[in-house]
Amino acid sequence: MQATRPTPPQWPPGTTVVQIATFNEAASIGPLLEAVHAIVPHAQILVIDDNSPDGTAKIVTKQSKEKEYIHLLLRIDRRGLGTATLEGLQFARKMGAEFAIHLDGDLSHDPADLPRLLEALTPPNEEPFDIAIGSRKIPGGNTVGWSVKRRVISWLVCRFTRVALRVPVRDGSSGFRAIRMQCIAKIDLTNLSSGYAFFEDFLWRAHRSGARITEIPITFTNRKIGKSKANGIEMLRGAYDLIKLAVYTCLKR
Template identity: 40%
Template structure:
């Protein structure tokens, strides 16, 4: 976690909570309602990947009931990273000062969002962390906890980033941070997308803070985690880590 160097941070501006969806008809109304109750001033953007279960239609109904809810209809399922990148672009184009990543299934509790936003007053990026003191997971099998903890540890060591929960997806960014991360160069998905943004933020010198959260396993709908996502994460993290080490070695030789 960077210490911020004693610098002053500007006002936050309006918050946009981006919620990517694919087949989340059972969850979308409840999660949007909880966000609006927890942070009434925040706006919500539902980025739906043309869900065949009718999630997009339900999202449209929410926009009629609440003018602080918006929908971004996408052509099809292109992955978590692509959905967030589209949501970031939409939010930046519409002038939001804070952009939040949040899952649709309730695993990221909206009631904890005020604490992330409070921490963002003195940071460039705030991560909701399961693996710092006070953080925890609920209803996870030990095997999944082992994979998640191991993935964060491997990423932290390989990429030399001082973040305990590198793969977590509950995050609050200042718009200036996103604008400085080179989003046009990001092509990774899933776990790997989260690792990629975290490493970019650290390497760019942004002040990154981790806030403990309670991660609750979804009760409704199906998890989007897959073997392909895990394999991509392992391959990309290894490639980035080896590449960065090679660059440092070449730099020392030239020096």
């Protein structure tokens, strides 16, 4: 892994970092960085790129030289969305961030939802939450532009997470989440699923560690540019990881 500049000093207390894992998102990363900064100008932005052949990292490197709030973790071998998200969280932790939010790099998640997600962690007159999920599966949430097949798979995975993994959320697959970094210390991060099952696995571990989790409605819009990496092989790997977790959950009942 390479950082584009020497590790800067710790971020100030209260810092929020918005992290985006990318693989071949050259068409969307520029507008996304701009939109995120316009909506949460106080936040640091961290891109974790797996050496995308389309030059995504080059775009981010250029921006990071001009804007001190943009950072790049460049990983030389593609190692998957799960490990990229985890490395982002570990970097955020090392830098002393108080809140991290991760979202997809293809504009499927609307940066306009960032403030609501952050606010959901600290509701007035209620105990704070550790994780706020941008949820497509609660009233007010929605998915736009997905095929019936994709909707069925997503429904099955979320149902599986709720019933077999016993994580009490509706959208356990969502990649749009705000996290109070303090809770990370209590979560066992060893051997986390490296691919798309990362999101369910992380929530499963967070729930078992006693993390308080909430959901707020978001609209997810299917990517309009770039290519999906959620192919059949990735989905099978994810399914295998989830079944392993379910077996473990049953045994440890």
